Amino acid sequence: MSAAVHLIPRIDSDRVGAQRPRIERFPPSQTTAGQDFTDLIALTGEKPDDSQQYVLDRAVAERPDGKLSAFEVALIETRQSGKNWILEARMLGGVFLLGERQIIYSAQRFSTVKKAHRSLVNKIRRTPAFFKKVYGYQGQKPADDIKGIKSNGAELSIEFQNGIRIDFFVRSGDNVRGFTGDLIILDEAYDLESEEIAAMMPAMAARTVEGSPQIWYTSSSARAKSDVLRSLRERGKKPWDGTDARLCYLEWSTDEDINSDREDPEVDMDALIEAVYEANPGAGSRISVEYILETEWRAMDHHEFRCERLGIPIPLGSDDFISSTSWTRCRDNELIAAIEEFGGVEQNLRDVRITYDVSPDRSRASIGLSGVRADGRVYAEVIDSGEGVDWVPRGVADIWHARSQLPVLVQMGSAAEDLIPELRRLGVPVREVVLREYAAGCGRMFDAIKDGILAHSEQEQLDSAIRAARPSYKGDTRFIWKRAHALADITPLVTITLAANPALKALSREKNTPDDADERQTTRGGRLVARRPRAQRITTSR
Known part of the structure; x- marks a missing residue:
């Protein structure tokens, strides 16, 4: 269903948000x-x-x-x-x-x-x-x-x-x-x-x-x-x-009964504007109401807008698909400290994989890396992320020559596929990842975060992608990542999902799990249930 068209009334340029809490x-x-x-x-x-x-x-x-x-x-x-x-x-x-x-x-x-x-x-x-x-x-x-x-x-x-x-x-x-x-x-x-x-x-x-x-x-x-x-x-x-x-x-908040659903043609824009002023003491001074309505409201997920901009708690059961608590527990604080103090990144990795992803409108792209640490955990990192795509082939080539001898993984059917010829011209081997394999990787990434198998060093662009990721189901249980709203950039998550998939797949093989069962996400009561693999030594092949 396409979003309803709403005309935003003229905003009083001299008005500021409520200076008293509700x-x-x-x-x-x-x-x-x-x-x-x-x-x-x-x-x-x-x-x-x-x-x-x-x-x-x-x-x-x-x-x-x-x-x-x-x-x-x-x-x-x-x-x-x-x-x-x-x-x-x-x-x-x-x-x-x-x-x-x-x-x-x-x-x-x-x-x-x-x-x-x-x-x-x-x-x-x-x-x-x-x-x-x-x-x-x-x-x-x-x-x-x-x-x-x-x-x-x-x-x-x-x-x-x-x-x-x-x-x-x-x-x-x-x-x-x-x-x-x-x-x-x-x-x-x-x-x-x-x-x-x-x-x-x-x-x-x-x-x-x-x-x-x-x-x-x-x-x-x-x-x-x-x-x-x-x-x-x-x-x-x-x-x-x-x-x-x-x-x-x-x-500072507004009444929870306010209708702020942008899909609803009956939204009262005057009432919504009043709600924005009531919930935002910085409205009109630190942030414009026009921006809130023309950009955030039109692009953000319904619950996210109500939480972040109207001060309305997210209903139980409506939170981020990937648990923020689980993601935080995958954080390696010692590595964060080392990066901050010495400017280094995780170097002691084996089976390093390089990947990249491009947003559907080609406005943004990210390059990611994953490898296996000495403790058996799978480490993931976003190497670079930025606007446009012209910089990506040379960036991938430089990182690949420095960090990996395994082919770069590219999701077929995505905007990233268009850059494959340029990568090969630069001497970078590429392995194409079909939709079925990518979907299996999304399930494995979900499990790895839930079970603490993944390790990361906390990067703002990756944290944002985790919060903005939602499942797009391809069948009853298989899913791939999609954006929660049009402003979201999930290319960092897609890159680490592709990069980490071979190591996570090898981990499941060490459990002697049949491939067809490994590629299937089970459900219980309509909810996704994560498997609980053991953190063991992982080996991958080209």
């Missing part, structure tokens, strides 16, 4: 340090929006004894809403106003953690009053190295002369359990698991006897598996009755 709950208080925090970060030359000041005023409100009123702060905001500024103000205020000794910022993705660390470091370096307080300062210029700022892959931190530290961590189930400090920020909280919070909470609660610790949960709206966020939301929606008295919950 759902809020916060403890009673006597005073607030919010303005002090704002005055402090104003030294960097930045001033808050009204919504940002509102959040700070309530998050760092104080009781008569001087302690913070809120023990837990949940901030649920859509993208481009200014959340990062709020977190930076909170961390700087913790250092210079509250004297918090240990501050931890964590997120699910390494790229998010790195970006948060870099942004705060830049603010500190360009503000003399802050930079002079960093450990090791002896008159250095802002761009000079300084002992108190660690920016390598193994450690991201900022230490001050008084011993206060801000540590930045990529979050995993194991390290969350050990988080303790005066301020814990759990960014990208949509991926938190209740067991992680249950393990961390007792140690944090114990600090309330003498200190005034705080836990922040910051995120876009809940996804299908966001148990922690859903629980926080239910608590935040309850009428104030004196119980749960130390939760500050602030959510």
